[in-house]
Amino acid sequence: MLHLGSFQQLQNQTASSALASAETRDWPARFRELAASARDHRLKAFYSAGVASADTPLAAVPLMALDIETTGLDPVRDGIVSIGLVPMRLQRIRASQSRLWIVKPRVPLVEESVSLHGITHSQIESAPDLIDILDDFLAAIAGHVLVVHCRAIERQFLNGALQARIGEAIEFPVIDTMELEARLHRCKPPGLIARLFGGRPLPSIRLAASRRRYGLPRYRLHHALTDALASAELLQAQIAHRFSPETALGELWK
Amino acid sequence: MHDEQLEILDFLRRYPPFAELPEEALQQVARSVDVRYFKAGTRIVEFGEAALAWHVVRSGAVEIFRRNGTLYNRLTEGGYFGEFGLLHRKRVRFPATALEDTLLYLIPEPVFTELFENNEHFADAVEIEDRTRLRQVMSRREDANQLMSATVSVLIGRAPVMLGCRATAIDAARRMSEEGVSSLLIVDEPMAGLAPPRMAGVITDRDIRIRLVAEGLGFDTPVSEIMSCDPVSVEHNQLVFEAMLQMLRNNVHHLPVLKHQRPIGVIALSDLLRYESRNSLFVVSSIFRQRSVDGLAALTGDVRACFSRMVTEDASSRMIGSAMAVIGRSFKQRLLELAEEQLGPPPLPYCFLALGSMARQEQLIVTDQDNALVLDNRFEPARHDDYFKALASFVCDGLARCGYSTCTGGVMATNVKWRQPLRQWQRYFSEWIEQPTPQSLLDSAIFFDLDGVWGETKWVDELQTLIVRKAKGNARFLACMARNALLRTPPLGFFKDFVVESDGRHSGAINLKRRGTAPLSDLIRVHALAIGSLSRNSFERLRDIIDAEILPRGRGQDLHDALEFVSTVRIRNQADDLAAGIDPDNSIEPESLSDFERKSLRDAFLILSHSQKYLKYRYQPGRTA
Numbered sequence: 001m002l003h004l005g006s007f008q009q010l011q012n013q014t015a016s017s018a019l020a021s022a023e024t025r026d027w028p029a030r031f032r033e034l035a036a037s038a039r040d041h042r043l044k045a046f047y048s049a050g051v052a053s054a055d056t057p058l059a060a061v062p063l064m065a066l067d068i069e070t071t072g073l074d075p076v077r078d079g080i081v082s083i084g085l086v087p088m089r090l091q092r093i094r095a096s097q098s099r100l101w102i103v104k105p106r107v108p109l110v111e112e113s114v115s116l117h118g119i120t121h122s123q124i125e126s127a128p129d130l131i132d133i134l135d136d137f138l139a140a141i142a143g144h145v146l147v148v149h150c151r152a153i154e155r156q157f158l159n160g161a162l163q164a165r166i167g168e169a170i171e172f173p174v175i176d177t178m179e180l181e182a183r184l185h186r187c188k189p190p191g192l193i194a195r196l197f198g199g200r201p202l203p204s205i206r207l208a209a210s211r212r213r214y215g216l217p218r219y220r221l222h223h224a225l226t227d228a229l230a231s232a233e234l235l236q237a238q239i240a241h242r243f244s245p246e247t248a249l250g251e252l253w254k
Numbered sequence: 255m256h257d258e259q260l261e262i263l264d265f266l267r268r269y270p271p272f273a274e275l276p277e278e279a280l281q282q283v284a285r286s287v288d289v290r291y292f293k294a295g296t297r298i299v300e301f302g303e304a305a306l307a308w309h310v311v312r313s314g315a316v317e318i319f320r321r322n323g324t325l326y327n328r329l330t331e332g333g334y335f336g337e338f339g340l341l342h343r344k345r346v347r348f349p350a351t352a353l354e355d356t357l358l359y360l361i362p363e364p365v366f367t368e369l370f371e372n373n374e375h376f377a378d379a380v381e382i383e384d385r386t387r388l389r390q391v392m393s394r395r396e397d398a399n400q401l402m403s404a405t406v407s408v409l410i411g412r413a414p415v416m417l418g419c420r421a422t423a424i425d426a427a428r429r430m431s432e433e434g435v436s437s438l439l440i441v442d443e444p445m446a447g448l449a450p451p452r453m454a455g456v457i458t459d460r461d462i463r464i465r466l467v468a469e470g471l472g473f474d475t476p477v478s479e480i481m482s483c484d485p486v487s488v489e490h491n492q493l494v495f496e497a498m499l500q501m502l503r504n505n506v507h508h509l510p511v512l513k514h515q516r517p518i519g520v521i522a523l524s525d526l527l528r529y530e531s532r533n534s535l536f537v538v539s540s541i542f543r544q545r546s547v548d549g550l551a552a553l554t555g556d557v558r559a560c561f562s563r564m565v566t567e568d569a570s571s572r573m574i575g576s577a578m579a580v581i582g583r584s585f586k587q588r589l590l591e592l593a594e595e596q597l598g599p600p601p602l603p604y605c606f607l608a609l610g611s612m613a614r615q616e617q618l619i620v621t622d623q624d625n626a627l628v629l630d631n632r633f634e635p636a637r638h639d640d641y642f643k644a645l646a647s648f649v650c651d652g653l654a655r656c657g658y659s660t661c662t663g664g665v666m667a668t669n670v671k672w673r674q675p676l677r678q679w680q681r682y683f684s685e686w687i688e689q690p691t692p693q694s695l696l697d698s699a700i701f702f703d704l705d706g707v708w709g710e711t712k713w714v715d716e717l718q719t720l721i722v723r724k725a726k727g728n729a730r731f732l733a734c735m736a737r738n739a740l741l742r743t744p745p746l747g748f749f750k751d752f753v754v755e756s757d758g759r760h761s762g763a764i765n766l767k768r769r770g771t772a773p774l775s776d777l778i779r780v781h782a783l784a785i786g787s788l789s790r791n792s793f794e795r796l797r798d799i800i801d802a803e804i805l806p807r808g809r810g811q812d813l814h815d816a817l818e819f820v821s822t823v824r825i826r827n828q829a830d831d832l833a834a835g836i837d838p839d840n841s842i843e844p845e846s847l848s849d850f851e852r853k854s855l856r857d858a859f860l861i862l863s864h865s866q867k868y869l870k871y872r873y874q875p876g877r878t879a
Contacts, residue, residue: 084257092360093289100257215355216291217313217331219261226261229289233357236291240355 027173027253028053040166042138049142051173054250058239059090061249063175064144065232067224068154069119071105075156079105080130081119084224085140086232088147090245093232099140100225102127106164131165141172145253149207149231151176173253177234180252181205184242210234214241262287262359265312269332270849274375286365292352301349305339307360314356315749317758318348325758327856328353328749332849337380340366406497406511407490410519414510418443419454423466423480424473426457437508439517440481453510453517455481487512488521491794496576497521541584547592550585551655557581558832561619565829571821572793575616582612583707585656586625586649590708593648600645601638602630606708609665613705614775615791616821619828620838623650623658624665624700626672628713633675642673665700676713680720687724690734699738702779705790718788726786729875735783736873739776740866744769744859748852751845766827767840770820770855774862777869778813781805784873792817806868813865816858823851 028051035047052061065086072078085099102119104127130137148154151174162170185203203209207221207230214237219230239247263284266272272280288307292298298309301321309316311333318327318335326348329335338347340363369376416439417429426438437458441451457477465471465480487510488497497509507523537553537560544550560581564574590606609624611617627646629638646667654660667673674682686698702721706714725731745753745764752760764770775792778799782789787798793814800810824840831838844852 091290095259095262095289096286096362098257098259214291215314216357223260225257225259229259229261233289233291237293237355240291240293240296 025173026054027051030171034171038168040168042135043162043166043168043170046138046142046170051143052145052249054248054253056249057246058243058249058252059245061090062144063088063090063147063232063235064141065093065147065228065235066141066154066174067148067227067231068157069222069224069227070153070157071107073153075160077107078157079107080157080161081105081124082224083133083137084226084228085137086225086228087144088232088236090236090239093229093236095229095232098225098229099136101133101137103130103133104128129165130161134162134165145249146172146174147231147235148174148176149210149227149234150178151254175235175252176254177210177231177238178205178207179254180235180238180242181210207231207234211237214238258285259287262289265359266310269310271334271376271379274379275369275373279369279373283361283365283369286362288360288362290358290360292356292358294352294354294356296352298350298352298356298358299336299346301346303346305336305344305346305363307336307362308334308340308366309336309350310334310359310361312357312359315353316350316356316358317353318350320348325746325754325756327747328754330750334380337366337370341370405491406488406494406509406521407518409494409497409521410490410511412519414439414517414519416441416451416517417457417477418451419476419478419481421477422474423462423471423477426477427462427473430459435520436522437520438477439510439520440477441517451517452515453485453487453512454478455483456485456508456510456520457481458508485510487517489513490518493573493576496580498523537581538584541581541588544588545592547589547652547655550588550652554657557657558619562829562832565825571818571825572615572791574825575611575614575618575821576791578617578619578621579608579612579615582617582621582658583608583705585653585658586707589649589652590645592652593645596648597641597644601641602632603710604629604642604645605706605710605713606649606667607714608705608707610700610703611775613703613790616771616775618825619657619832620840621658622661622663623653624661624663625650625653625667625707626665626701626704627667627674628679628710628717629673629675630710631675631677639670639673643668643670646673663697663700676716679713679717683717683721684724687721687728687731690731692734692737695731695734696738696741699735699776699779702783703775703790721783722786722788725783727784729873732780732784732873733875735780736869739773739780740870742768742773742776743866744773744862747856747859748844748847751843753844763841763843765840766820766824766842770858770862771817771824773866774813774817774820777862777865778817780869780873804872809861809865809868812861816861819854819858823847823855 031047031051035044038044038047065088067084068080069082069084070078070080080103082103083101087094087097102123104124106129146154154174155172159169162168182205185205203213207227208218211230211234212218214234216230216233216237219226221227221230239245243252258281263281266284266287267280272283275283287310289312292314294314298316299305311329311331313331316329316333316335317325318329320326327335335348335350336346339345344363370380371377415429415433415435417426419440420443421429421440430436430438437456439453440455440457442454443451455478457480461480461482466473466475471480486500486504486506488500490511490513501507501509501523509521510517511519511521537556540553540556541550544553557578561574561578564577569577586606586608594600605628607613607626607628609626611621612624627642629642633639650660650666650668660666665672682698682701686694686701704714704717706712743756746756747754749760752762753764754760778792778795781799781804782795785799785802785804787795787802789795789798796810796814796817799805805813823842827842827846828838828840830846847855
């Protein structure tokens with residue numbers, strides 16, 4: 001995912017939602033509603049596959065790490081250039097089943113984002129439109145709980161792309177590894193002393209910094225598959241250190 | 255078709271078992287990898303569970319255990335485990351635990367098996383039989399320095415031209431012309447049809463000129479009158495290099511080659527030229543040219559330079575050990591000559607002994623002087639000891655000035671206990687062997703590696719015969735020797751920049767002599783004594799031991815490889831120290847070792863450790879060998 005200017009705002013959104021009382025959404029029920037109301041057959045199929053209930057222990061949840069690379073950070077003006085998926089369970093990250101799609105955004109490419117993703121103009125020129133791979137993509141994630149680092153980006157961009165193409169929004173539960181870090185580092189308001197003296201800067205909850213705290217290796221980020229794998233590994237580490245295989249899914253997802 | 259994880263591919267590419275894979279195979283492996291994170295302290299695999307994947311450590315650290323719970327190995331980034339289980343019964347053989355937070359790459363069993371079966375480099379790299387890997391390493395090295403490690407037998411082009419000792423000078427001259435040779439071996443007249451002839455002497459063109467023609471003797475003079483008797487000779491399995499030193503030391507240009515005391519050929523100096531290693535020859539000849547201890551002491555730099563050059567030329571440890579031993583021996587011989595010049599001729603015959611690594615021809619540059627004096631049985635302390643005491647001091651002080659530090663254990667000819675008549679030495683050895691105690695043998699083990707350097711060297715042969723006769727099959731003695739040979743154990747291996755001990759402790763350096771070569775030669779000595787081997791060099795002893803078939807199959811070769819490898823690393827480390835202007839020692843810091851050296855050293859340590867267990871089992875007190 002991109003880390004440009006407004007990233008701080010997205011982090012703040014994440015941090016404040018962490019502070020808010022945990023959303024207790026009934027995702028299976030919501031999926032049933034959406035399966036009934038969706039007009040697009042692909043979306044209908046996606047919702048019909050259902051989703052694990054909030055009380056499912058983490059060890060039993062089929063998960064899917066997702067990363068989307070975009071031309072910029074504005075879901076309205078910018079578009080998706082690649083989507084990476086890595087299926088996983090708590091016990092194992094199925095890197096061997098990784099999927100990558102390069103897609104042609106409906107907006108022109110900016111030079112800097114091109115160099116950041118390592119995707120070239122010619123690759124994108126010859127790539128399909130998202131609508132052409134939507135079937136495959138939705139089939140791949142159906143039945144899984146998505147794992148992302150910074151859910152605002154993935155949600156907003158997928159939503160925007162679908163609105164523009166099929167005139168419908170998409171909703172899905174995610175486990176956000178950034179939000180899990182934010183719970184740890186951003187939830188307590190700084191104490192008096194810290195406020196008086198400026199305090200220590202808060203630890204970064206970006207992907208690379210978060211991974212470092214769990215002893216995970218340094219990856220060259222900003223490739224959809226690498227980032228998806230990086231988030232998958234981070235989630236395993238977070239659960240190994242802070243949760244347990246019996247923890248209910250509802251404690252993590254949003 | 256699944257998409258490629260570049261991080262996984264790039265990581266694998268950096269590590270040895272994968273680095274040699276063809277790109278296509280590598281990508282296939284990378285695409286098969288799954289990933290799992292383990293928090294520090296958690297169990298990764300349990301003994302006996304189904305082995306489903308081969309594990310590669312992506313980050314963090316992992317401890318591998320034996321079934322009995324003792325530490326087997328400690329791995330870090332790029333390390334791998336689980337191959338043993340995959341190749342045997344598909345059950346986990348060694349349980350593993352995350353020592354630090356660890357990320358593992360898991361390669362599924364079918365992919366691993368296919369790689370192992372179809373890719374030789376890969377199989378070599380991960381081969382679970384540690385010894386096999388070391389064997390491959392050593393044979394590659396041996397190929398590389400074949401010329402340096404060749405034995406004399408490769409130089410023998412034809413059977414020796416021989417003549418009976420009752421033949422005449424003219425017979426000899428005719429025979430030499432017919433055969434086109436410049437020397438003839440003269441042999442005892444064989445009893446018809448019995449044993450092959452024994453060598454009596456050598457006759458050369460030069461002998462005919464100097465001893466016959468110039469002396470005005472008749473052509474019918476028997477060859478036995480003009481030949482050189484008991485010529486210097488070499489054994490067929492000695493190194494080419496040693497033959498060269500022999501020629502130089504004795505100033506002869508032809509050397510008969512013997513096998514089981516029978517001549518099988520003759521080699522000439524010209525044959526040796528292409529194998530020449532001028533370095534040590536130069537040093538040895540310099541030693542014998544020196545007129546004073548000062549002159550000898552000034553050669554220390556040359557000795558070190560010679561050592562460094564041999565290392566650069568990729569000489570084997572055996573060759574370097576033997577060159578350094580010849581140089582050490584030459585120093586002693588020249589010092590004894592100088593001592594006799596200064597003190598006058600000795601009042602009684604004596605023999606100067608080299609002990610320990612020099613006797614085994616495994617000397618390096620950092621070495622103690624271990625020596626002793628055997629005196630004639632007519633020795634009377636009051637009448638003769640002033641002379642021998644002075645002689646011993648002259649030599650030992652001289653050696654100290656030439657870079658051979660005095661022995662901290664006092665095993666030197668200057669020590670009155672080790673300056674005794676032959677019968678006392680016989681008594682010492684009889685006592686050590688017949689009434690052994692671990693303590694008495696601890697101090698005396700060094701005497702079981704002995705070599706005569708100067709004087710009545712036949713006494714050494716007598717002592718050695720006595721040792722062999724009394725030690726062979728003496729269960730109590732062998733058990734004591736074996737017990738002492740187990741006192742120094744190898745470490746488990748390396749982890750990051752530390753040496754890891756079997757109990758998990760860490761240290762920053764390892765003494766490769768104390769923890770590697772010394773226990774190896776101790777162990778080899780016990781087996782050699784048990785079979786009555788007369789060899790002194792550890793490699794030669796090993797050959798005798800292998801021939802005697804007392805070790806489990808293949809283990810003798812393993813020990814050979816282990817000794818060669820540890821010695822090589824030790825030698826290289828000393829050469830590096832010299833190059834860096836540091837005083838060389840036997841201590842090695844893991845950070846100076848390559849991954850390859852670490853892996854191979856660990857293999858060698860494992861072999862030593864297994865062999866020590868076997869030694870303990872084989873020489874139990876009360877057990878008849």
